[in-house]
Ligand SMILES: Nc1ncnc2c1ncn2[C@@H]1O[C@H](COP(=O)(O)OP(=O)(O)O)[C@@H](O)[C@H]1O
């Protein structure tokens with residue numbers, strides 16, 4: 450099996466989680482080797498196992514992956530609802546691993562807006578649409594006039610000025626989620642997080658939710674991370690990160706073809722982290738029964754990984770096998786380490 454560079458790939462693609470937008474805005478989110486372990490009685494569940502993530506200020510990215518892969522865990526850590534077990538996580542100027550409880554309250558109130566999948570969880574049922582949008586500002590102590598002005602501007606953005614006085618149950622599911630996005634924007638946070646915001650919506654309503662996310666992103670430069678299964682996601686966001694088993698395994702984005710047609714093509718790349726680890730696609734692993742030992746050889750621009758079918762011979766030093774395993778885990782050619790050290 451060969452892992453080759455995709456055509457047109459530039460060197461920056463090799464950097465885990467880095468910019469894909471062709472210009473480099475400062476990083477707003479930076480996670481390094483992030484772990485989350487849940488302990489229940491004597492059972493441990495490793496939900497995140499070494500996540501590296503970089504998101505630029507003003508980016509709109511999506512996280513996709515199977516159920517149980519760690520998407521909500523990652524979002525909950527970024528929102529300050531949950532603390533990581535190990536690793537580094539910086540959002541803006543804050544280090545979320547070493548943040549005081551007081552700072553965390555401020556962070557959650559002012560620096561991040563959150564939208565849940567369940568529409569009922571996002572809005573207070575007995576408050577009107579406008580009151581819901583203003584509630585976070587009221588809690589933060591914003592004066593009435595600026596509160597009103599901003600909620601009117603947001604209602605205008607939703608195209609829902611005429612529904613300001615309605616209660617949540619008098620809205621469609623799609624409208625409720627759009628109001629939830631406006632409510633999350635109430636205190637003008639620099640970061641908006643949404644965990645499957647369209648999970649309970651049909652595709653047409655989901656389109657509108659993603660259009661609104663893009664509008665908020667472009668108009669107010671809010672950085673957005675959205676966990677989703679929305680089929681149209683590739684065309685709605687700057688990058689899609691694929692999470693598998695608690696690690697970012699690959700990422701995809703559209704690239705212009707640079708011909709006159711103005712077409713864009715979809716590229717998916719494996720993510721190689723700082724120390725050279727990568728996750729091979731499961732179908733590769735299954736097809737070649739790549740598990741346990743493999744060899745990795747480097748040849749020009751290509752790394753070739755092959756399964757090792759024979760175990761260590763008796764009487765031979767087993768350090769040969771150990772070296773190969775390290776190389777396979779790191780996704781590197783054997784010998785590369787020694788050269789660098
Ligand atoms: N509070 C918790 N206690 C114990 N295990 C948890 C908890 N939250 C999540 N997990 C486990 O962590 C893994 C990832 O969960 P989650 O982040 O919710 O996945 P996703 O959102 O991708 O479906 C799952 O195995 C899940 O059972």
Ligand SMILES: [Mg+2]
Pocket residue numbers: 520521522644
């Ligand atoms: Mg989830």
